[in-house]
Amino acid sequence: MNRIHIVSNRLPVSINIENDNIELIPSVGGLATGMRSVYKQYNGKWIGWPGLPNDDLNDELALRIEEKLVEEDCVSVHLSKEEVDLYYDGFSNRTIWPLFHYFAQYIDYDPALWDAFVSVNQKFADKALETLEEGDTIWIHDYQLLLVPEMIKSKKPEVTVGFFLHIPFPSFEVFRILPWRKELIEGMLGADLIGFHTFDYQRHFCSSVRRLMGYEISFNEIHIEDRIIIVDSFPMGIDYDKFREASIQTFQKPLQEKSKLHRELEKYFMVSPDRKLILSIDRLDYSKGIPNRLRAFSKFLEEYPEFIGKVTLIMLAVPSRGTVEHYINLKKEVDELVGRVNGKFGSVNYTPVWYFYRSLPFENLIELYSSCDVALVTPVRDGMNLVAKEYVASRTNRTGVMILSEMAGVAKEMGEAIIINPNNIKEIADAINQALTMPLDEQRERMVFLQDRIKRYDVFKWASEFVKSLSKVEEIQNSLYAKKINSKIMESLKSKYKASKKRSIFLDYDGTLTGFKKNPNDAKPDEELHKILYKLEEDPKNTVTIISGRDRESLEKWFEGHKINLIVEHGVWIKKYQKEWKMLSNATDTWKPSIRPSLESFVDRTPGSFIEEKNYSLVWHFRKAEPEQGELRANELKDELTTMIANHNLEILEGNKVIEVKSGGINKGIAALQFLQNQDFDFIFAIGDDWTDEYMFKELPDSCHTIKVGLKHTAAKYKVESVNSVRKLLIELSE
Numbered sequence: 001m002n003r004i005h006i007v008s009n010r011l012p013v014s015i016n017i018e019n020d021n022i023e024l025i026p027s028v029g030g031l032a033t034g035m036r037s038v039y040k041q042y043n044g045k046w047i048g049w050p051g052l053p054n055d056d057l058n059d060e061l062a063l064r065i066e067e068k069l070v071e072e073d074c075v076s077v078h079l080s081k082e083e084v085d086l087y088y089d090g091f092s093n094r095t096i097w098p099l100f101h102y103f104a105q106y107i108d109y110d111p112a113l114w115d116a117f118v119s120v121n122q123k124f125a126d127k128a129l130e131t132l133e134e135g136d137t138i139w140i141h142d143y144q145l146l147l148v149p150e151m152i153k154s155k156k157p158e159v160t161v162g163f164f165l166h167i168p169f170p171s172f173e174v175f176r177i178l179p180w181r182k183e184l185i186e187g188m189l190g191a192d193l194i195g196f197h198t199f200d201y202q203r204h205f206c207s208s209v210r211r212l213m214g215y216e217i218s219f220n221e222i223h224i225e226d227r228i229i230i231v232d233s234f235p236m237g238i239d240y241d242k243f244r245e246a247s248i249q250t251f252q253k254p255l256q257e258k259s260k261l262h263r264e265l266e267k268y269f270m271v272s273p274d275r276k277l278i279l280s281i282d283r284l285d286y287s288k289g290i291p292n293r294l295r296a297f298s299k300f301l302e303e304y305p306e307f308i309g310k311v312t313l314i315m316l317a318v319p320s321r322g323t324v325e326h327y328i329n330l331k332k333e334v335d336e337l338v339g340r341v342n343g344k345f346g347s348v349n350y351t352p353v354w355y356f357y358r359s360l361p362f363e364n365l366i367e368l369y370s371s372c373d374v375a376l377v378t379p380v381r382d383g384m385n386l387v388a389k390e391y392v393a394s395r396t397n398r399t400g401v402m403i404l405s406e407m408a409g410v411a412k413e414m415g416e417a418i419i420i421n422p423n424n425i426k427e428i429a430d431a432i433n434q435a436l437t438m439p440l441d442e443q444r445e446r447m448v449f450l451q452d453r454i455k456r457y458d459v460f461k462w463a464s465e466f467v468k469s470l471s472k473v474e475e476i477q478n479s480l481y482a483k484k485i486n487s488k489i490m491e492s493l494k495s496k497y498k499a500s501k502k503r504s505i506f507l508d509y510d511g512t513l514t515g516f517k518k519n520p521n522d523a524k525p526d527e528e529l530h531k532i533l534y535k536l537e538e539d540p541k542n543t544v545t546i547i548s549g550r551d552r553e554s555l556e557k558w559f560e561g562h563k564i565n566l567i568v569e570h571g572v573w574i575k576k577y578q579k580e581w582k583m584l585s586n587a588t589d590t591w592k593p594s595i596r597p598s599l600e601s602f603v604d605r606t607p608g609s610f611i612e613e614k615n616y617s618l619v620w621h622f623r624k625a626e627p628e629q630g631e632l633r634a635n636e637l638k639d640e641l642t643t644m645i646a647n648h649n650l651e652i653l654e655g656n657k658v659i660e661v662k663s664g665g666i667n668k669g670i671a672a673l674q675f676l677q678n679q680d681f682d683f684i685f686a687i688g689d690d691w692t693d694e695y696m697f698k699e700l701p702d703s704c705h706t707i708k709v710g711l712k713h714t715a716a717k718y719k720v721e722s723v724n725s726v727r728k729l730l731i732e733l734s735e
Helices: 030-041 059-071 081-100 111-131 148-153 181-188 199-213 240-252 260-271 290-303 325-345 362-371 387-394 425-436 440-456 459-481 487-499 527-538 552-558 592-605 627-647 668-676 691-699 723-734
Strands: 004-010 013-018 021-026 046-049 074-076 137-141 160-164 193-196 216-218 221-223 228-233 276-283 311-318 353-356 374-377 401-405 418-420 503-507 542-547 565-568 573-575 581-583 610-613 617-621 650-655 658-663 683-688 705-709 718-720
Touching: 004 030, 004 111, 013 059, 021 059, 030 137, 030 459, 046 111, 059 074, 074 111, 081 111, 111 148, 137 148, 137 459, 148 160, 148 181, 160 459, 181 199, 193 199, 193 459, 199 216, 199 228, 199 627, 228 459, 240 362, 240 387, 240 440, 260 362, 276 290, 276 362, 276 387, 276 425, 290 311, 290 325, 290 425, 311 325, 325 353, 362 387, 374 387, 374 425, 387 401, 387 440, 401 425, 401 440, 418 425, 487 683, 487 723, 503 668, 527 542, 527 723, 542 668, 552 565, 552 573, 565 668, 573 668, 592 610, 592 617, 592 627, 627 650, 627 658, 650 691, 668 683, 668 691, 683 691, 691 705, 705 723, 718 723
Parallel strands: 004 046, 004 137, 046 074, 137 160, 160 193, 193 228, 276 311, 276 374, 311 353, 374 401, 401 418, 503 542, 503 683, 542 565, 683 705, 705 718
Antiparallel strands: 013 021, 216 221, 221 228, 565 573, 573 581, 610 617, 617 658, 650 658
16 A cells, blocks of 8 residues: 545644744644554645634745645645635534434534535545545545545546544434435445444444445445445544553652642542542533533432532533534533532532533643543433543543443443433433442453453554555455456457457346336336447347346337347247247246235335236346335345245246246256357357346356456456446447
8 A cells, every 4th residue: 555645624733823933733632643643654645624714824824834734744725714614614513413413403404504515525625636646545534524535536536535434424314304415425435445433323324325325235345336335333542552651640740740630639639538529521512411411410419418528520511613502502501500500419618510611731631530430421422432431541540430321432342331321310320329339349340341442442553444444445446346347358359359250149138238227117228228239230240139037028029120139037038030939948837826925925015116927937126115124025035935935946036126036947047058059159248237147157158258247246257337338348349
């Protein structure tokens, strides 16, 4: 792997301008920490907004800042105040953020915000495209840049693109609310590897892709026309050693070097050595569940009055989006709740809640993590929540208890914490009591497991695992492209085609010559396809045969006037040009009455599905059904049919959104071989998209030119991406 570039909304540095001096201050967040190791190690660039609107900078100052950033391998995306307001404060945080966190009542549907989001995403993509060189890889981050992967892939399809979402991905029922839902999915699908914190978010995304786009998904692979996209979960970690070592140093400092906060905490414990501290640290955001946390603490003091005067909740609320109405109302609610708890349970010598509405330096955070007996992390929805991991890493004496919301992504990794429902006030109150009364031995036992796990999968491991997966994706893509028809293979095919004297051309229909339709009867050949076939038929050297699973009536009607042969129902019937229909196999339909009731019951249970009857097969179609329900029912039907056909000479064929039951001993491979008997073709060409065509690829002689439509594993010699690719190939051959 050559260079890896990072793209995120913000650069990994803050710009401080004082007395005309420009200082770049490295960010201390988890993303900046993890990604700094990646883009430095792989000689890449970090592309992002520097944090200052370009309206505020004169040309001379902007140039000096740019020079400083270049020294740090940073590439600036310049945004105006209006763009920041509409794209970041607007669509990103007033539309996507509430939607993805299940706060549909806060979503802003203003089309102007969407337009700005598209425009700014294009700016990021353009800057990335300027930076990219051949062989480079790019890793894009988070919800502000959901459209960038496709914007890059559409211009440079050869570039390997990774994307990681740092917030939850909602269920389809929530995601579908958004008017621009398809555009966001299409944007994300520009990536070759899409990462989420948890399997739940991965599953929700795949469900939306399946339902909105109709793409086939196999395990964690999304199959689109010309690519396979890998979707996987990578739970983000922290710089474990940084927090642990900082915690150790905190307690080793001499008195004169300790911070004011640290001295206050020590004084607190000296006056009241039996007192306990509960820690709450969060941005002041409606997704964090802070009001419920305060209500639960109040409930705890009501239910367990023996702790009044002995327990204090330290609540640090970091200001966030303070000009947005929902956040203004949230702060007002939190202020009132803090006042209510302190007024109800406080006294001259006791303040139940110490409330700080500000951010604190890293040093002070470590002091709080190290000093507090319990961490209360109860978001109503959170992508990961690194505060929980930071608290655990800072507990060098291996005591302390974590109370954790099941709605936080980190809960999947921290089963040893006390897991609660953040909307259950009584449960949180009881959990606080359990935490405060937990024996030290149990605390240490739980903390040992938590620390070992978090240390093992830290932010550097997270980053390296994603990079490894990017390399694997490249290998997968290369293996799939290994059989892809390139210009060299095409020239060889054309040369052999022209040199031959007698050619047999087998063409599958659905998914090969034409795309799939929800209603099979809508898949009639269009004008372009007719022209392609007429061109092939004009050449006296060509014998063209459409070999399909379709019924004979449809194909005979659709291709009336063409000089072609028809093999239908997967090889039951054949109609040679200007001849009558003839059975290639002694098939029977006496089994239909015993199988049909089962198919009909699945039609009744699966809205949108229907039965198609052919002469010697029955087909259950579920293309129009809900994708996930259709696949579930298809698996059930296959299991049921497998038992039913045991005493019949029948086969089950699984096609694209269809389950077909047909007489046994019939397939396209056998039919194609029968057609070729006693004929001296010196050029045999077969093309198809379905696994039913694999019979043909396997049965035909090794000298044949077999081609699979789609980038799946196949017995065919070559691959093309799509129906359009098939048509272009046939046009090029016939010319």
